[in-house]
Amino acid sequence: AVVVKRASVPSDLAPGEQWIDVDVTTQTLVAFAFDKPVFATLVSTGKSNHETPRGTFRIREKHIAQTMAGDGANDGVYSIEDVPWIMYFEGGYALHGAFWHSNFGHKQSHGCVNLSPADARAIFDWTEPRLPEGWHGVNATTDHPGTRVVIHD
Numbered sequence: 288a289v290v291v292k293r294a295s296v297p298s299d300l301a302p303g304e305q306w307i308d309v310d311v312t313t314q315t316l317v318a319f320a321f322d323k324p325v326f327a328t329l330v331s332t333g334k335s336n337h338e339t340p341r342g343t344f345r346i347r348e349k350h351i352a353q354t355m356a357g358d359g360a361n362d363g364v365y366s367i368e369d370v371p372w373i374m375y376f377e378g379g380y381a382l383h384g385a386f387w388h389s390n391f392g393h394k395q396s397h398g399c400v401n402l403s404p405a406d407a408r409a410i411f412d413w414t415e416p417r418l419p420e421g422w423h424g425v426n427a428t429t430d431h432p433g434t435r436v437v438i439h440d
Contacts, residue, residue: 346427353424383401385407
């Protein structure tokens with residue numbers, strides 16, 4: 288069984304602001320409405336040779352689906368088409384659905400935060416920036432920054 292530790296609310300969080308806490312040690316994600324947890328799930332973060340970045344980020348762009356590719360130097364080149372519910376937060380790192388494995392709760396990825404497709408969709412729909420009706424992707428703006436993502440050990 289996994290026990291999720293209560294996350295500390297970021298000190299500069301605005302009243303009522305939503306945010307996401309990713310705990311790499313427990314391989315969990317908890318979505319908060321200020322200090323109230325509203326969603327929790329197991330995730331798969333980066334394997335030891337592909338660490339997920341730690342820090343505080345904001346979702347800068349979202350896409351319903353796209354091809355994700357990279358060069359995993361230790362385990363070869365990868366390219367996965369139609370990766371669902373992508374929420375980029377730092378460079379090529381994103382929260383996204385992963386249909387190619389079900390090993391959630393264990394480190395598995397090339398650095399992204401993998402969620403089950405159903406969980407990724409729930410988080411995608413909950414986070415900012417909101418995707419306008421009929422759109423495939425959206426970028427955060429200065430006036431409408433994306434949801435905060437805190438990733439830590």
